Amino acid sequence: xxxVTQMEGPVTLSEEAFLTINCTYTATGYPSLFxxxxxxxxxxxxxxxxxxxDDKGSNKGFEATYRKETTSFHLEKGSVQVSDSxxxxxxxxxxxxxxxxxxxxxxxxxx
Amino acid sequence: DTxxxxxxxxxxxxxxxxxxxxxxxxxxxxxMYWYKQDSKKFLKIMFSYNNKELIINETVPNxxxxxxxxxxxxxxxxNSLELGDSxxxxxxxxxxxxEGQPQHFGDGTRxxxx
Numbered sequence: 521x522x523x524v525t526q527m528e529g530p531v532t533l534s535e536e537a538f539l540t541i542n543c544t545y546t547a548t549g550y551p552s553l554f555x556x557x558x559x560x561x562x563x564x565x566x567x568x569x570x571x572x573x574d575d576k577g578s579n580k581g582f583e584a585t586y587r588k589e590t591t592s593f594h595l596e597k598g599s600v601q602v603s604d605s606x607x608x609x610x611x612x613x614x615x616x617x618x619x620x621x622x623x624x625x626x627x628x629x630x631x
Numbered sequence: 632d633t634x635x636x637x638x639x640x641x642x643x644x645x646x647x648x649x650x651x652x653x654x655x656x657x658x659x660x661x662x663m664y665w666y667k668q669d670s671k672k673f674l675k676i677m678f679s680y681n682n683k684e685l686i687i688n689e690t691v692p693n694x695x696x697x698x699x700x701x702x703x704x705x706x707x708x709x710n711s712l713e714l715g716d717s718x719x720x721x722x723x724x725x726x727x728x729x730e731g732q733p734q735h736f737g738d739g740t741r742x743x744x745x
Contacts, residue, residue: 551730552730552731556736558672562738562739563635563721563736563738563739564674564736565736566733566734566735569731569733571731607672609674613730613731613732614730615730616686616687616728616730617662617679617725617728617729617730617731617732617734618676618679618687619664619666619676619734620676621673621674623671623672623673624672624673624674
């Protein structure tokens with residue numbers, strides 16, 4: 521079945537540092553790929569998405585590129601802020617638009 | 632205006648009780664979902680309805696019964712609550728059930744079983 525593997529957290533960075541959160545997937549066919557973010561006490565918010573190979577999703581300074589050859593969708597941001605502290609989930613959709621999530625990576629950004 | 636709203640936000644109850652969680656979306660979407668997030672923050676789909684019809688039913692105990700009275704509402708009823716049901720339950724919706732449609736999530740219902 522479909523699965524998503526993302527790097528274990530927590531990840532602790534200083535403000536303005538470069539962020540990479542790795543995500544790889546296993547799926548039949550060509551799924552759509554997503555990054556969702558969960559701030560403390562809140563639901564998930566869509567951060568970005570990509571629907572086909574080589575697509576780049578971007579939002580709020582975050583980027584991720586759909587790499588079919590490496591089955592990856594790594595999340596990057598050039599300069600993180602304290603307000604980016606949250607849990608980040610990589611996910612893919614299969615039949616019926618079912619989301620399959622990775623285990624989540626907690627990011628903590630310090631001054 | 633809240634797009635996907637769940638009630639209650641917190642639910643604390645005894646083992647063996649029956650409880651319901653309600654979800655409503657005002658986005659005009661056709662498809663709604665229930666997800667369970669465990670204590671390690673792992674998220675897993677439970678059910679999905681499209682236009683009031685069940686389209687996804689994962690391996691969930693039959694103590695859990697979703698009900699969709701109309702396409703704007705998807706409620707979750709849980710019978711004979713067990714300790715392992717303690718989790719955060721998220722409702723979500725999407726325009727339709729086409730693959731790749733972004734899903735909009737509610738803020739979750741934290742269920743604690745004593």
